[in-house]
Amino acid sequence: MKKKSQMEIMGLAIIVILLTLGLLFFIKVIISKEPSTSKQSFTQTKTAANMVDVMVKTTTKNCHGTEIRQLLQDCAENHNNPNSLIQCENGETSCRYVNSTIEYLFNHTLRETTWGNQSFYFSAYTDENNPILEQGKRCPPGSQKAEPVYIPTRAGNLQVWLFLC
C-alpha cells in the first residue's frame, strides 16, 4: 500500500515537471519573438541623414538660382526686418518661399504612403525657443534624428534638424 502511494506521488511529480517545462518553453518563445527592425532602422537613419543634407543643397526653381541653404541663411539674418529679405521671382520673401518649398518636399516624400507616411518634426533655428521654420509635430523623446546641418549666419549658427518619430 505504501509502495503504491509512493508510485502515485512520483507520477504526479513527473506530470508537474513536464507541465512546468512546457510552460517555460512557451514563455521563452513568447518573450523572444521580437519583430525585425533592421530595415526600419536603416531606412530611418539614412532618410534622416540624407534629407536635410540634400534639401539645403537643392537649387530653388524661381528664386534667382539660389540654394535653399542661402534662403535659410537670409531668413535667419533678416526675419525681423522683412524689407531686407530676398524677394523671389514669384514675389515671396525668402522665409515664405523656403517654408513652402520645404513643405512641398515633405509632402512629396515623408508624407507620401510609398515613404510610409512617416511622422516627423523639422525645425531651423538660431535660438531653440524661437525657430524660424517648423514643420510637422514634435516627436516623443528618444526619436530617431539626423545630425543637424549647421549654416553660419550673422545671427549665429543656424541649426537645421529633422526628427523622424
Next chain:
Amino acid sequence: MVNKAQMRIGESIIILFIFIIFIAVGFSFYSKVNRSSFQAQFDESATMLAIETAQKVSLLPELQCSSGNIEVKNCFDIMKVSILAGLQSDTEVVEHYFDVFGPSTITIKRIYPESEPGEESSWTIYNQPPQTFTRRIPTQIPILLYDAKEKSYYFGALDVRYFVEG
C-alpha cells in the same frame, strides 16, 4: 474482482490517451514555433539583401557627381543616370549589373523642382524583377540630382525595390 481489474485497465487507457494528447499538442506547438522562426530568419536575410542593394546603388561610382574632382555626397549626375538608363537593352550591361543588384528594380526620380513638360523626371537604371516573387521590399532614399546643363542641383529620390523569389 473482474470489475476492479477492468476499471484499472480503463484508467490506464485514459491516462495513456491524455498523455498522447499532451505530446501531440506539444509537438504541434513546437513545429509551429520552429517554422515561424525559420520564416523570420528568411525574412531577415531578405531584408538585409535589400538594404545591401540600396547601399550599393547609393555608392555606385558610375553615377556620382563631382565638383572640381571632389565627389559630392549623395549626388547623382543626371547625364550619367540617363546614359545608364538607355543601356537597359544591352544584355552585357544587364548581366554585369545582375551580379551586383540581383532581382530588383532601381529607379531615380526627380521630385523638386517639378520637371517641365517634355523633360524626364524618372529614370529606371535597372529592371530585373523575377517572374515569380513572394515579397517586394521597397527602399527610398533622398538624393541630389545634378543637372550639368543648368548647373543646378535638384531634389530627387532613389527607389530600390528588391524582390524575394518564391
